[in-house]
Amino acid sequence: xxxxxxxxxxxxxxxxxxxxxxxxxxxxxxxxxxxxxxxxxxxxxxxxxxxxxxxxxxxxxxxxxxxxxxxxxxxxxxxxxxxxxxxxxxxxxxxxxxxxxxxxxxxxxxxxxxxxxxxxxxxxxxxxxxxxxxxxxxxxxxx
Amino acid sequence: xxxxxxxxxxxxxxxxxxxxxxxxxxxxxxxxxxxxxxxxxxxxxxxxxxxxxxxxxxxxxxxxxxxxxxxxxxxxxxxxxxxxxxxxxxxxxxxxxxxxxxxxxxxxxxxxxxxxxxxxxxxxxxxxxxxxxxxxxxxxxxxxxxxxxxxxxxxxxxxxxxxxxxxxxxxxxxxxxxxxxxxxxxxxxxxxxxxxxxxxxxxxxxxxxxxxxxxxxxxxxxxxxxxxxxxxxxxxxxxxxxxxxxxxxxxxxxxxxxxxxxxxxxxxxxxxxxxxxxxxxxxxxxxxxxxxxxxxxxxxxxxxxxxxxxxxxxxxxxxxxxxxxxxxxxxxxxxxxxxxxxxxxxxxxxxxxxxxxxxxxxxxxxxxxxxxxxxxxxxxxxxxxxxxxxxxxxxxxxxxxxxxxxxxxxxxxxxxxxxxxxxxxxxxxxxxxxxxxxxxxxxxxxxxxxxxxxxxxxxxxxxxxxxxxxxxxxxxxxxxxxxxxxxxxxxxxxxxxxxxxxxxxxxxxxxxxxx
Numbered sequence: 001x002x003x004x005x006x007x008x009x010x011x012x013x014x015x016x017x018x019x020x021x022x023x024x025x026x027x028x029x030x031x032x033x034x035x036x037x038x039x040x041x042x043x044x045x046x047x048x049x050x051x052x053x054x055x056x057x058x059x060x061x062x063x064x065x066x067x068x069x070x071x072x073x074x075x076x077x078x079x080x081x082x083x084x085x086x087x088x089x090x091x092x093x094x095x096x097x098x099x100x101x102x103x104x105x106x107x108x109x110x111x112x113x114x115x116x117x118x119x120x121x122x123x124x125x126x127x128x129x130x131x132x133x134x135x136x137x138x139x140x141x142x143x
Numbered sequence: 144x145x146x147x148x149x150x151x152x153x154x155x156x157x158x159x160x161x162x163x164x165x166x167x168x169x170x171x172x173x174x175x176x177x178x179x180x181x182x183x184x185x186x187x188x189x190x191x192x193x194x195x196x197x198x199x200x201x202x203x204x205x206x207x208x209x210x211x212x213x214x215x216x217x218x219x220x221x222x223x224x225x226x227x228x229x230x231x232x233x234x235x236x237x238x239x240x241x242x243x244x245x246x247x248x249x250x251x252x253x254x255x256x257x258x259x260x261x262x263x264x265x266x267x268x269x270x271x272x273x274x275x276x277x278x279x280x281x282x283x284x285x286x287x288x289x290x291x292x293x294x295x296x297x298x299x300x301x302x303x304x305x306x307x308x309x310x311x312x313x314x315x316x317x318x319x320x321x322x323x324x325x326x327x328x329x330x331x332x333x334x335x336x337x338x339x340x341x342x343x344x345x346x347x348x349x350x351x352x353x354x355x356x357x358x359x360x361x362x363x364x365x366x367x368x369x370x371x372x373x374x375x376x377x378x379x380x381x382x383x384x385x386x387x388x389x390x391x392x393x394x395x396x397x398x399x400x401x402x403x404x405x406x407x408x409x410x411x412x413x414x415x416x417x418x419x420x421x422x423x424x425x426x427x428x429x430x431x432x433x434x435x436x437x438x439x440x441x442x443x444x445x446x447x448x449x450x451x452x453x454x455x456x457x458x459x460x461x462x463x464x465x466x467x468x469x470x471x472x473x474x475x476x477x478x479x480x481x482x483x484x485x486x487x488x489x490x491x492x493x494x495x496x497x498x499x500x501x502x503x504x505x506x507x508x509x510x511x512x513x514x515x516x517x518x519x520x521x522x523x524x525x526x527x528x529x530x531x532x533x534x535x536x537x538x539x540x541x542x543x544x545x546x547x548x549x550x551x552x553x554x555x556x557x558x559x560x561x562x563x564x565x566x567x568x569x570x571x572x573x574x575x576x577x578x579x580x581x582x583x584x585x586x587x588x589x590x591x592x593x594x595x596x597x598x599x600x601x602x603x604x605x606x607x608x609x610x611x612x613x614x615x616x617x618x619x620x621x622x623x624x625x626x627x628x629x630x631x632x633x634x635x636x637x638x639x640x641x642x643x644x645x646x647x648x649x650x651x652x653x654x655x656x657x658x
Contacts (some may be wrong), residue, residue, distance in 0.1 A: 030401040069419045071390070071409055072431060094428040121430055121525075132628065 005055040007086050009102045013053040016063050018079070018111045021046050035110050035137055052105040062088045075119035078127050079112040080134060089123050096126055113137040146199055151210045151357065153369065155221075157279045160201045160262060167259045168194045171288050173251055184295040186249060188258060189236065192228065192287040195278045201267030202275065204245055204313050206326055206334035208357030209272035210370075224277035232285035241290030242271035243320050245313055249295045260293070263301075265313055270320035272357070328414075328421060329376040330355040337424035338376060341383065341433065344440045346656065351444065351494040352379050366498025374447075374494055377417035378507055379440075382447060384409070384416045385514040386439050386521055389430040394519045398592060402571040405578050410511045411568040435523065435531045438605040438612075441658040442539060443514075445495040449540050450513045451502040452493070453547055454485040470551040479558035483567075484509045484551065495658070508564035516550055516577060517542055519586045522601040524623070524632035532623075532632060534604025534612075536590040549581045594625045600648040603657055606634055612653040619651035 005013040019031045028046040032039070060066045062077035078087040084101040116127055116135045127134040145161040160166060171189040179185045202208070209221065227235050248261040268275055278289060294316070300309040318331060332338060333355035342349040350362035353373040361368040384390040392404040409416050423429035456475060457466040464475060467485070474480055487504025520542045524532035554573055561567045568574075591598035600623065603614050613621055613634070624633050624647035634650075643649050 026401070026403055030404070033401075034397065034399075069422070071407075071415070071419050072423060072429075074430065120428075122428060125525075125527075128629065 003053065004102065005053055005058070006101055006103045006105050007058060007099045008055045010055040012056060014056050014059045015051050016054045016059045017046065018050050018052060018107050018115045019046070020064075031114055035114060035141055049106055049108045050111050052107060058088070061091070075115060076123065078116050078119050078123045078134070079107075080127065080130060081107070081109050081112045082131055082134060087123060087126060089120055094122060096123065108140070110137040110140040113140055144198070149202075149359065151208070151276070151359075153210050154367070155210075155276070155280055157209075157276055158199050160199045160267070162201050162203060162266060163261070163263045164201070165259060165261050166198050166200075167257050168198050169255075169257050170194075171256075173253075173258060175251070182297045184249075186258075186293040186295060188291045188293060189288050190291055192232075192235075192278050192281075192289060193284050195275070195289060196284060199279065200242065200244065200275060201262045202272060203265050203267045204269035204317050205267070205272045205321075206269075206317050207272060207321060207330050207355065208359050209276035210357040220273050221277050221280070224274060225281045228277060228281045228285055228287045229283060232287035235287040236290055239274055239289065240271065241292065242268050242274055243292045243294075244268050245294045245296060245316065247296055247301055249293055265310060266296075269313060269317035327356055328418070329353075332376070332421055332424065333358070335425070337421065341379070341437050341440060344437045344656075345444070346441065348441055348444055348495065348497070351497060352376055362497045364497070366492060368498060372492055372498065374444075377414045379443075380420050380433065381409070381414075381416040381507070381511065382443055382514055383433055383436055383440065384420065384431075385511055386443060386518055387431070387433060387436040388518070388521075388523055389435070390416070391515065391518060393521070393523070394586065394590070395523065395592060400578070402575040406515070406568065406571050406574040408569065410515055411508050411565045413507075435533055438533055438607070438656075439521070441495070441656050442535075445658050446514065446517065446539050446543060447510055448493045448495045448500075448502065449543055450510050450547070451491070451505045452500070453543070454480070454503050454505055454509075455501075456485055456488050456503070467548075467551075469548040471555050474551065474555060477555055477558065479555050482506075483558070483564045506564045508568050512554075512564075512568050513543065513547060513550070515574075516546065516582050519578075519582060520590060522590075522604060524601070524604065524625075525630060526633065527629065527631050528608065530607045532601075532604045532606055532634070534601040536598060536601055538602065542585070542589075546581055546585055550577055553577050553581060594627055594646040597648070599625070599646075603653075604650075608634075609652075612655075612657055613650040614653055614657070615648060616651040617649050619649040621650040621652060622647045623650055 004011055019028050021028045025046055029041045032041045032045060054063060058077065063075060065073040076089040076091060080087065084104060086099045086101065087096050088099065089096050113135055114137045116124065117137065124135055133139045144164045144166050146158040147161050148156060148158055150156050168190055171191055173186065173188045176185040176187060224239065227238055244267060246260045246266050247263045249258060251258050274289065299305055300312065314334065318326060338354050350360050351368055351373055353370050354376050361373060388396065391407050392400050420431065420433060423432050426432055454467055459465045467474060483506045485503050486506055489501045491502055491504045492498040493500040493502050517539045520535055520537045520539060522534045522536050553576060554567060557570065557573045558567055589598055593599055600615065603612060605612050620637050620639055622635050622637050622643050624645055627646060
């Protein structure tokens with residue numbers, strides 16, 4: 001994987017978990033059990049095929065909403081892993097901006113779909129309009 | 144000029160000037176301080192108390208409406224001011240900050256020592272409401288003089304196209320000037336209009352909630368609601384958020400939740416929900432602004448009453464317990480009942496019938512815990528038009544009646560291991576067993592995620608577009624349809640006698656809110 005932000009190409013990037021780890025990895029473990037009903041989680045799974053390199057502002061803003069209290073945090077970034085684009089919804093205007101991917105991160109499609117399913121409703125609906133598979137993690141697991 | 148009679152929520156009558164009005168006051172002295180901020184003109188006027196009482200002022204710009212409990216000088220600022228007005232009137236102008244007002248225009252006639260003020264919408268006293276109340280309610284007129292600072296707004300603010308800028312100017316000034324005694328968060332939110340939408344759906348019940356300091360529209364009959372017996376705005380918002388699947392887990396998103404999902408810490412955080420909601424309340428696009436669930440407000444008040452009524456301690460003529468019963472042996476002797484579920488017996492009143500019944504206070508943690516178990520029976524229907532329907536699969540009060548005793552039996556034994564309601568409500572294992580053993584079986588009987596079956600469809604729902612409620616009725620003419628591929632709902636009127644097609648059910652439109 002090239003060491004650049006996969007959306008902007010910036011060399012100033014941070015590692016971002018597509019499925020958030022949450023407190024004591026509870027969020028990832030919960031997601032993992034939902035996605036793979038018959039599979040057991042093992043420590044470290046959260047770092048495998050679940051990390052993208054993102055420019056700092058994209059990571060802390062649209063991805064993790066660190067400027068907001070915990071209970072108001074919601075993803076404002078969607079990953080179109082089919083068409084290799086990302087959609088970012090502005091916190092001020094709520095307009096959706098599209099970015100072509102510069103590189104393709106090694107992330108499982110079901111993880112991207114899980115993340116998409118958890119993002120802002122407006123963005124979720126936008127992506128469902130593009131391709132319903134973008135927000136349907138089951139499609140990628142059941143394939 | 145017209146005077147409007149007002150009553151503080153402690154029952155003190157007083158009057159204010161209606162707007163728009165032109166009022167002429169006789170003054171003691173006046174000073175034009177000029178365009179101090181480069182745009183608006185600042186005046187300092189000293190006015191005799193008699194003029195304030197006779198002519199009055201508008202109070203529209205003041206976020207904190209004045210109130211007085213009318214007796215205790217140590218705690219009531221109005222009583223203190225009145226004492227100065229009566230006993231040391233000459234000191235009043237020195238000891239009191241006076242009134243700060245904003246107006247559209249002002250003219251001085253120095254020969255007659257009068258000033259004429261044009262008061263328009265949103266103008267008047269923006270700080271000094273309690274000073275005003277003291278002056279107009281003092282038993283006697285004395286020689287007291289009050290200092291009045293008047294900000295005469297720039298002419299451009301009178302242009303209707305600048306009305307929003309004018310509102311913001313007044314709001315900013317009012318909030319800042321009231322900072323000598325900090326406005327409470329909920330007072331500020333009320334002034335900023337954040338409560339408005341929630342209030343609109345409560346109709347005549349909005350006055351059972353204390354929305355701001357000195358809130359003037361409290362319910363008066365059959366019981367006079369006050370700050371003490373009304374529900375706090377933050378508590379209402381906390382409960383309302385518990386009905387919202389954007390704030391809390393719901394089976395439609397995941398019918399097999401992890402233990403940690405069932406209980407959100409917000410359940411047991413006093414003002415946690417309100418503080419966060421405050422940040423997004425006016426954000427139309429934010430999913431947690433509570434707009435979606437606001438129509439549930441009246442039902443929620445009835446549900447809160449029902450929860451507290453179920454914990455009201457009542458006895459039969461022979462002394463045996465008449466209520467609560469069925470919650471386990473010796474339930475009323477447990478710490479859980481005495482300190483939490485049934486705490487504060489007879490200390491509070493019901494909300495939905497405006498105080499007609501005495502009810503236990505009940506810990507808000509307990510009430511929240513119970514609402515948390517009712518939420519799965521609520522229903523949300525997304526549309527492609529930017530709004531969501533909201534309603535219920537099964538009447539929430541009936542659900543509560545059906546399951547609360549079993550829930551109480553399930554959690555009572557756990558209580559002895561905890562010190563407070565907060566501890567129990569933070570216990571994910573207990574919450575999980577409540578969901579799996581009690582709530583889920585009943586939910587599975589009455590609700591469904593399968594659009595091919597009846598229980599998938601709501602019994603009752605609210606449509607924000609028509610602002611009406613709808614109820615399941617095969618003879619109805621309104622068809623609620625589900626589009627499986629888009630996970631969206633539509634509502635259409637059909638000709639009488641039509642049959643539903645596809646994934647849909649028929650409904651009748653209700654003229655009244657079901658609660």
